[in-house]
Amino acid sequence: MKKFLLLALGISALFACSSRINNIKTSAKSPSIRVMSYNIHHANPPSKAKEGTIDLDAIAKVIEQRHPDLVALQEVDVNTNRSGKINEAVLLALKLKMNFYFSKAINHDGGEYGVAILSRFPITNQQTYQLPKNGDAKAEQRVLAVVTARVERDVFIRFASTHLDAQKSDDNRILQANEINKITKGERLPLILAGDLNAVPGSETINIFDTEFNRTCTNCGFTIPVLKPNKTIDHIGFKKG
Template identity: 55%
Template sequence: MAYNIHHCNPPSKPGMIDMAAITHTIGTQNPDLVALQEVDVYTDRSGAYNQAEEIAKKLQMYYYFGKAIDYGGGEYGVAILSKYPLSEEKVYPLPTQPATKGEPRIIATAKVTLPDGLQIRFGSTHLDAQKDSMNRQLQIKQIEAIASSEKLPFVLAGDFNAPPGSTVIRQLDTHFTRTCQDCPPTIPVEHPNKAIDFIAFRPRSKFRIKTHQVISETYASDHLPVIAVIELLP
């Protein structure tokens, strides 16, 4: 699953934090792995909670939080949730042109050991949101450089802030295979018209796509969650 959780703030209720709604949305789909974006840890706006930890605890999952920035007395970034043990957790900073004054972005990765002993690398990322795609282009190229040195099968998920056909997603498609081609839209939650949240993998020969869908959950966040079932081939 890929899910931008909007720091657990339902857009229809400004200032309110509803972790239970996010937890319920994820739990209903029962995913093995989740890439979360816009996660708060001990911030003024969200309270004395590590949101990744709290959600993982309720779902009985392992977790790893990757800080992108300091924010509101705490931290803000992306996270990984997993039913299976995580190791080799790491945060990689992604490039931003200083002149753009773009918010620092990262990719968080971890090695996941599956019940049959097979291992994969799983990554959660959230690319730059500015209208100009300069930073996103730099960031996706950096992610590809990271992935190119990876010996394990690699699953990447997140909010790319770019739709299919854009320069950024065309670049993504040169190194990864997305779980959708005619991708259902993920924003806005009411009458969605643009797909910017994706799940992708490499190498193509190691995976088989079984299903891809966008979940119509319009309360919990300003993004719709994306879930795909992919088979890891031995």
């Protein structure tokens, strides 16, 4: 279970330079959106990995204490044997009273495994995109989950969650980063991308994302390992509408 990344974005900033800015009605204080990216390791704490303990309440507590509006989750189990045949996406949404969308990456252990999105806002649309990978048999299929969220009466944004390839080689991450840039290229609404990118700042993967997205911070805190973290591989970025 990695550390999470939590950041706040001003709604008005997301729409800056947008042709839709004159149609947006926000409060004078320019409300912010709190965004969180969290790799939950199928709700199995690292300290109890050998026992296979599942502690969804602990995950919910971490999220609840930070009061995010949008959460990108990675390593989510749905009805797998190892997690006790529970739907982690549904149960987290119920515990937190949030809307959700789950995107399956692979079939795993009698169930499904992938990424998910939790949203305090109504979700009006959702898609799952398959991301490319090379022919290496060890490479897992990866996906991009994207939703449209209504943040105010006439204000909509797009929010995406992903988990890129974890192999030592950058090859698949580079393929996947380019594909995500291609998928999101034509977005007309502001879009926030959050996830476990398995890539550090300055890597070719992050440099590719930097051509299309504005990173919310360039000196974010370290996110792994859980104890004595020493590098950042979880990121949040946005592009304006």
